[in-house]
Amino acid sequence: MTDTVKSTSPTKPSVNYARQFERVALLLVWALTIVLFSFLIPNNFLNWGNFSIMFASYAPAALLALAIIIPLTAGDYDLSVGATLTLSASTIGVLNVWQQMPIGWVLVIVLLMGLGVGLFHSLFIIYFRVPSLVVTLGSTSLMSGIVQWITNSSTIGGIDNSLIMAAVGYRLFGIPYAFYYALGAALIMWYIFDFMPLGRRLLFVGRGREVARLNGISVNKVRVGALCMSAVLASAAGILYAGVLGSADPYSGLNYLLPAFAAAFLGATTIQPGRFNPWGTIVAVYFLATGITGLSMLGIPLWVTNVFNGGALILAVTISQITRGREASDIG
Amino acid sequence: MTKRVLIASLTAIAATMCMTGSSFADAASEGLARATENIAKYKAKPEFVAPGDPFDAKACAAGKKMLSIPNSSGNPFLKGIIDRMKVAGAEVGLEVREWENQGQPSQWVQGVELATREKYDIIDLISGIDPGTIEPQLKAAKEAGVKVMTSHFYDPSFEQNPVVSSSLTIGFGEVGTILADWAAVATDGKANIALIVSNEVPPTIPLVANFKEQLAKNCPDCTITQEINVGVTEWGTKIQTAVQSAVQANPEINVVIPIYDSMSQFVIPALRLTGKTGEIKVGTFNGTPFVLDYIAQGLADMNIGESLDWIAYATVDGHLRDACGLESPTALNVPFYIFDKDNIAEAGTPAQFDTGYGDAYKSGFRKLWGIE
Numbered sequence: 001m002t003d004t005v006k007s008t009s010p011t012k013p014s015v016n017y018a019r020q021f022e023r024v025a026l027l028l029v030w031a032l033t034i035v036l037f038s039f040l041i042p043n044n045f046l047n048w049g050n051f052s053i054m055f056a057s058y059a060p061a062a063l064l065a066l067a068i069i070i071p072l073t074a075g076d077y078d079l080s081v082g083a084t085l086t087l088s089a090s091t092i093g094v095l096n097v098w099q100q101m102p103i104g105w106v107l108v109i110v111l112l113m114g115l116g117v118g119l120f121h122s123l124f125i126i127y128f129r130v131p132s133l134v135v136t137l138g139s140t141s142l143m144s145g146i147v148q149w150i151t152n153s154s155t156i157g158g159i160d161n162s163l164i165m166a167a168v169g170y171r172l173f174g175i176p177y178a179f180y181y182a183l184g185a186a187l188i189m190w191y192i193f194d195f196m197p198l199g200r201r202l203l204f205v206g207r208g209r210e211v212a213r214l215n216g217i218s219v220n221k222v223r224v225g226a227l228c229m230s231a232v233l234a235s236a237a238g239i240l241y242a243g244v245l246g247s248a249d250p251y252s253g254l255n256y257l258l259p260a261f262a263a264a265f266l267g268a269t270t271i272q273p274g275r276f277n278p279w280g281t282i283v284a285v286y287f288l289a290t291g292i293t294g295l296s297m298l299g300i301p302l303w304v305t306n307v308f309n310g311g312a313l314i315l316a317v318t319i320s321q322i323t324r325g326r327e328a329s330d331i332g
Numbered sequence: 333m334t335k336r337v338l339i340a341s342l343t344a345i346a347a348t349m350c351m352t353g354s355s356f357a358d359a360a361s362e363g364l365a366r367a368t369e370n371i372a373k374y375k376a377k378p379e380f381v382a383p384g385d386p387f388d389a390k391a392c393a394a395g396k397k398m399l400s401i402p403n404s405s406g407n408p409f410l411k412g413i414i415d416r417m418k419v420a421g422a423e424v425g426l427e428v429r430e431w432e433n434q435g436q437p438s439q440w441v442q443g444v445e446l447a448t449r450e451k452y453d454i455i456d457l458i459s460g461i462d463p464g465t466i467e468p469q470l471k472a473a474k475e476a477g478v479k480v481m482t483s484h485f486y487d488p489s490f491e492q493n494p495v496v497s498s499s500l501t502i503g504f505g506e507v508g509t510i511l512a513d514w515a516a517v518a519t520d521g522k523a524n525i526a527l528i529v530s531n532e533v534p535p536t537i538p539l540v541a542n543f544k545e546q547l548a549k550n551c552p553d554c555t556i557t558q559e560i561n562v563g564v565t566e567w568g569t570k571i572q573t574a575v576q577s578a579v580q581a582n583p584e585i586n587v588v589i590p591i592y593d594s595m596s597q598f599v600i601p602a603l604r605l606t607g608k609t610g611e612i613k614v615g616t617f618n619g620t621p622f623v624l625d626y627i628a629q630g631l632a633d634m635n636i637g638e639s640l641d642w643i644a645y646a647t648v649d650g651h652l653r654d655a656c657g658l659e660s661p662t663a664l665n666v667p668f669y670i671f672d673k674d675n676i677a678e679a680g681t682p683a684q685f686d687t688g689y690g691d692a693y694k695s696g697f698r699k700l701w702g703i704e
Contacts, residue, residue: 053576053605085411153406155597157622168605176605247597252568257645259569297576299558302570
C-alpha cells in the first residue's frame with residue numbers, strides 16, 4: 001500500500017541545471033567578451049558612444065537575421081534575403097535619386113516588392129513543390145542580375161536625407177533609431193512566436209509537416225506567410241541599409257547572407273536553446289559585433305574576425321548539442 | 333671649475349638640441365613645401381602630351397579589329413572605357429568589340445579563343461586581367477598571330493608577362509605619392525592616417541609602397557596610425573565597422589585614405605555615425621562620379637581622377653602603333669587630376685566620368701592620327 005502511494009504521488013521534476021545555464025551561456029560569454037576588451041582597450045572600448053555606434057551599424061544585419069529565422073522555424077530556407085536586401089536598397093536609389101520619386105512612396109513600393117518576392121518564392125516552393133534551397137538560390141541570382149541592370153552596375157549616392165536621418169540621424173539615449181527598428185521587429189516576432197497560436201503553428205509546421213497537417217493546421221498557408229514575412233523583413237533591412245549608408249550599391253548586400261545565417265544558428269543556442277528565437281538572434285548578432293569591434297579596435301588584421309565568427313558559431317552549436325544530449329533540434 | 337664644466341656641457345647640449353630641433357623643423361617645412369608643389373601640379377588642368385610621332389592611323393587601322401576583354405563588364409569604369417574606345421576606333425576605322433563577361437576566368441578564356449578563331453589582330457586585356465591567369469590560351473593566340481596587349485593594368489614597376497606584346501601602364505605608384513602629399517598638405521604636416529587597402533589587388537602594392545615612401549620623405553611628423561586591409565568582396569561588410577573602430581580607438585586620426593574610391597561609400601557612413609564628418613579628411617583615387625558628389629556635399633575632401641575618354645583614345649593610339657609595327661608608348665600617359673572643393677563644380681552636377689578634365693586630348697590625338 002505504502003508502495004502504491006509512493007508510486008502515484010506527484011514527483012517534482014528534476015531541474016536540469018545544464019539547460020538552465022545554456023539559456024544564458026551566450027549572454028555570459030558576451031559579457032566576458034566585453035570585460036576582456038574593456039581591459040585590453042581601457043579608454044575607448046567600454047563607452048556608450050562606441051556601443052551606440054555598434055548597435056546602429058549592425059541593425060540591418062540584425063533585421064536580416066530575424067528575417068531568416070521565420071522560414072527556418074517553418075522548415076524552409078530563404079537564401080535570397082541578401083539579394084532581396086540589395087534589390088530593395090538599389091530600388092530606393094533608382095526611384096528616389098534617379099527618378100526623383102518622394103521617399104515615402106518609394107518605401108511603400110519597396111515593401112510591396114518584398115511581398116512580391118515572397119509570393120514568387122511561395123509559388124515555386126509550395127505550388128510546384130520545388131525545394132526552398134533551389135528556388136531561393138535561383139532567385140538570388142535572378143535578383144542580382146536585375147539589380148545590375150537597373151543600377152547599370154553603379155553605386156547610387158544622394159539618397160533622401162530624411163531616410164538617413166530616420167536611420168542614423170535621430171537618436172534615443174544616444175543610440176540611432178536604426179537599432180530600435182531591429183529591436184521593435186524582434187519584440188513583435190517574440191510576441192508572435194511565444195504568445196500567439198500562429199507562432200505555435202509555425203513551430204509545429206517546422207517540426208513535422210505531416211503531423212501538423214493531420215492536426216488541422218493549414219501547412220501551406222503558414223509556409224506562404226513565413227516566406228512572405230521573410231522577404232518583407234529583408235526588404236525592410238534593405239531600407240535600413242540604404243539609410244545607414246546613404247547610398248545603394250549593387251553588390252555589397254549579398255555578403256550579408258552568411259553572417260546572417262551564422263547569427264540565426266548561433267542565436268538558436270541561447271534564450272530558447274534548440275529553437276530559432278528572435279532574442280537569441282539579436283544577442284548573437286551583437287555578440288559577434290562586439291568581437292569584431294574589439295578585434296578591430298585592437299588593430300588586429302580583419303581575417304581574424306572571420307575566424308572569430310566561424311569559430312564562435314561551430315563551438316556554440318556543438319556545446320549546445322552536447323548539453324542537450326545530442327537530441328534533434330531546429331538547428332540543421 | 334666643475335661648475336663651469338657643467339654649465340658649458342649643459343649649454344652645449346641645449347645648443348645641440350636647438351640645432352637638431354630646428355633642422356627637424358626645417359626638414360618638415362621643406363617636405364611640406366615639396367608636397368605642396370607636387371599637389372599643385374595635379375591641380376592644374378591636364379595638358380596633352382603626344383605619346384609618339386604622328387602616323388597615318390587610318391591606313392594602319394584599315395581592316396584591323398580588336399577584342400577588348402575587361403576584368404568584368406559589370407564594372408562601369410571599364411565598360412565606359414570600352415564604349416569610348418569603340419567611338420575613338422571608329423574615327424580611324426579600327427573595329428573594337430567588347431567581350432562581355434562577369435569577371436570569371438573561364439569567360440576570359442572563351443574571349444581569347446574567339447579572338448584566335450576569328451583572326452582578330454589585337455586582344456586588349458583591360459584593367460585587372462593578369463595575363464598569367466590565362467597564359468596557355470594567350471600563347472595559342474600569339475602563335476596564331478594575334479597580338480596580346482594590356483592597358484591600365486601594369487604599374488611601370490611590374491614585369492610584363494612574356495606573352496604580352498606591349499603594355500600601356502598606369503602609375504599606381506604615382507597615385508600613392510599624390511595621396512601621401514595631399515594628406516601632408518591637408519593637415520599642415522601632421523597627418524594621423526587610417527589607410528584602407530586591398531592587398532589582393534595587384535596595383536595596391538606599388539601604390540601603398542610609394543605612399544609610405546613619400547610620406548616618410550615629405551612629412552616626418554605624419555604617421556599611419558592604422559592600416560586596414562579588406563578584401564574586395566568584404567568591403568560592404570567590413571570597411572564601415574573597421575573605420576568606426578579605428579577612429580574610436582585612435583581619436584588622433586585626422587585623415588582616412590581609402591585607396592580606391594568605391595571604398596568611400598562605407599567610410600562616409602562610418603564618419604557620420606561617429607560624428608567625425610568634416611573633422612576627419614577623406615582623400616581617395618579613381619574619380620568615380622558618386623564619390624565626386626561626396627566632395628560637392630562636403631562629405632569627402634579629395635579624389636584623384638582620370639578621364640575615361642582620354643584613356644580610350646590613348647589605348648587606341650598605343651595599341652594601333654604596336655599593331656602596325658611602330659614604337660609603342662610604354663605608358664598610357666593619361667594625367668591624374670585632383671578634384672577638391674575648389675573645382676568640384678567642373679565635374680558636373682551630378683558628377684560625370686569625363687567632365688572637368690578638358691578636351692585638349694581629342695584634337696591632340698586626331699592631329700597625331702592625321703585626321704584633323
